[in-house]
Amino acid sequence: MNESHGHQQPKTHTKILLTSLSAMVAETATFPIDLTKTRLQLHSSSTKPTNFFLVASEIIRQQGPLGFYRGLSPAILRHLFYTPIRIVGYENLRYLVVVNNEVAGGGGDLVSLSTKALLGGLSGVIAQVVASPADLVKVRMQADGGIVNQGLQPRYSGLLDAFSKIIKAEGFGGLWKGVLPNIQRAFLVNMGELACYDHAKRFIIQNHISADNIYAHTLASIMSGLSATALSCPADVVKTRMMNQAASKDGKAVYQSSYDCLVKTVRMEGLKALWKGFVPTWSRLGPWQFVFWVTYEKFRHAAGLSSF
Numbered sequence: 001m002n003e004s005h006g007h008q009q010p011k012t013h014t015k016i017l018l019t020s021l022s023a024m025v026a027e028t029a030t031f032p033i034d035l036t037k038t039r040l041q042l043h044s045s046s047t048k049p050t051n052f053f054l055v056a057s058e059i060i061r062q063q064g065p066l067g068f069y070r071g072l073s074p075a076i077l078r079h080l081f082y083t084p085i086r087i088v089g090y091e092n093l094r095y096l097v098v099v100n101n102e103v104a105g106g107g108g109d110l111v112s113l114s115t116k117a118l119l120g121g122l123s124g125v126i127a128q129v130v131a132s133p134a135d136l137v138k139v140r141m142q143a144d145g146g147i148v149n150q151g152l153q154p155r156y157s158g159l160l161d162a163f164s165k166i167i168k169a170e171g172f173g174g175l176w177k178g179v180l181p182n183i184q185r186a187f188l189v190n191m192g193e194l195a196c197y198d199h200a201k202r203f204i205i206q207n208h209i210s211a212d213n214i215y216a217h218t219l220a221s222i223m224s225g226l227s228a229t230a231l232s233c234p235a236d237v238v239k240t241r242m243m244n245q246a247a248s249k250d251g252k253a254v255y256q257s258s259y260d261c262l263v264k265t266v267r268m269e270g271l272k273a274l275w276k277g278f279v280p281t282w283s284r285l286g287p288w289q290f291v292f293w294v295t296y297e298k299f300r301h302a303a304g305l306s307s308f
Contacts, residue, residue: 015087037052037277052279086128090120116194116195120198188228229282
């Protein structure tokens with residue numbers, strides 16, 4: 001099922017192109033859910049009670065359907081780096097493990113779930129460090145929609161303006177604000193997503209539940225989305241709040257670190273606040289992974305590559 005099992009050296013440049021194209025399709029299709037999820041996570045206990053559907057209806061009422069795509073450009077830019085590094089990196093690392101297992105006389109065709117989890121987490125961390133500036137701009141521009149709803153001017157007029165103002169106000173290092181909770185989340189998401197998708201699809205095919213087709217890809221993507229969401233939601237809430245806060249005039253910030261954000265969130269809003277946006281997060285991860293994996297697998301087939 002996997003190219004690495006056929007002893008072929010991975011065609012990295014082709015896979016980078018295919019993952020980028022697949023990620024652009026998936027991101028565009030599911031971005032409205034991501035924006036609504038981000039706005040929901042930025043609601044604190046000091047604001048009136050809300051839910052996913054109320055936030056979505058408010059966006060439509062205030063900004064129209066196009067309001068759902070505010071911040072899409074940095075999201076696409078992020079995935080041009082993030083997705084190829086984590087997907088291709090994971091597959092190449094898995095390939096090396098398979099080869100080493102065979103050289104050592106072990107079962108070359110078998111990679112344990114724990115090993116896949118570690119490889120997925122490491123690939124995600126590397127990818128997120130590279131893509132973190134685009135992720136920060138995406139969160140800031142998504143949050144700007146809430147400012148517009150209050151009758152205020154948005155902080156940023158576009159992608160380049162956001163990068164310019166952040167560097168000017170917070171320094172070049174400001175682009176990596178929240179990088180620690182960012183990579184923590186990336187490790188957990190990719191540990192759950194890549195390992196679960198890989199393992200679940202293999203289980204489905206080997207147990208003859210489905211052939212290696214859209215049904216297997218759909219089942220595997222749903223399971224990996226649920227796993228990734230359960231593991232990553234607390235880190236996602238912390239990441240979103242850390243990245244959204246800009247330096248005040250006196251240079252002080254609400255949260256001094258990701259740990260400080262975690263403690264203050266639990267203290268002020270309770271433990272369940274760490275899973276704010278769980279349903280929309282899973283509702284996005286599920287469709288995103290479905291669109292991405294189905295598209296990516298089809299692109300691989302068209303390019304003459306074997307299944308992931």
